[in-house]
Amino acid sequence: MSQEKIFIIGLPRTATTSVCLAMLEQGFKTAHNAYTQNAFIQAQVLADTPIFCDYQQLDKHFPNSKFIYLTRSPERWLPSIKQLLQRMIINLQRSDGGFNPHLKRCYNEIFSPLTEDNLNSDEFLLNCYNRHQQGIEAYFENRKQDLLSIDVSDESSYLKMLAFLDIDSSNARDGGFKQINLGGKVKAWQGLNNKLKVESTNKGKIDKLLY
Numbered sequence: 001m002s003q004e005k006i007f008i009i010g011l012p013r014t015a016t017t018s019v020c021l022a023m024l025e026q027g028f029k030t031a032h033n034a035y036t037q038n039a040f041i042q043a044q045v046l047a048d049t050p051i052f053c054d055y056q057q058l059d060k061h062f063p064n065s066k067f068i069y070l071t072r073s074p075e076r077w078l079p080s081i082k083q084l085l086q087r088m089i090i091n092l093q094r095s096d097g098g099f100n101p102h103l104k105r106c107y108n109e110i111f112s113p114l115t116e117d118n119l120n121s122d123e124f125l126l127n128c129y130n131r132h133q134q135g136i137e138a139y140f141e142n143r144k145q146d147l148l149s150i151d152v153s154d155e156s157s158y159l160k161m162l163a164f165l166d167i168d169s170s171n172a173r174d175g176g177f178k179q180i181n182l183g184g185k186v187k188a189w190q191g192l193n194n195k196l197k198v199e200s201t202n203k204g205k206i207d208k209l210l211y
Helices: 016-025 037-042 051-061 074-093 101-110 122-139 157-164
Strands: 006-008 030-032 045-047 066-070 147-150
Touching: 006 016, 006 051, 016 030, 016 045, 016 066, 016 157, 030 037, 045 051, 051 101, 051 122, 066 122, 066 157, 074 101, 074 122, 147 157
Parallel strands: 006 045, 006 066, 030 045, 066 147
Antiparallel strands: none
C-alpha cells in the first residue's frame, strides 16, 4: 500500500468535515481525526487532530504526500471556533482525564496559552489562526505543487481540489462541497455510515505513538 497520503491541515471549524465527506464520495478511505497507528495505515485522507498540528512531521514520515489547507474568513471562523473552544476548554485543561492526550496537545499548542480570557478574544484567536497559516506558507514556500489552499465557500474550490489531486471532474457533483456540522454542531461525522470511513480510535482506545 502506498505511503503517500492526502492531509487536510486546516484548523478546526474551517470545513474539514465537509472536505472529508467529499473525499469519501471520491472513493478515498478517510479519517476525520486519527488516534491510532491503524488509522494512519488505513486512511488515504486524514484531517483534523493531530493533522493540523503535526503536518511537518507527517510530511517527513509520509513523503510525496499532498496537503490541503482550508481557509475561512474571520467573520465566519471566529464565532464558530469560539463556540467550539468554550465547550471544550474544561476537558482540554483537565489533568485527571477529559480528552485524549493527542487532542489536548494539539489544541494547547495551536491556541497557546489556552485560557478563558484568550478564548473570548478575537485578537488572540486571529493571531493563532495567522500564526498557523504563516507557518504553513513558510514550510511549503518552495513546494507549492504539494499544497492547495482553498476556502470551501468559494464556488470554484471543489473543482480546484479535484484538479490538484488529478481527479476527473467531468462527473463532479453539482454545488461543490456539502455543508455539514451546521449551527455549531461538530458530531456529524460520527453519524456517517460509509465503508470507506476510517475510525479515529480502536473502539475508543488510542495509541501512544501514532505514526
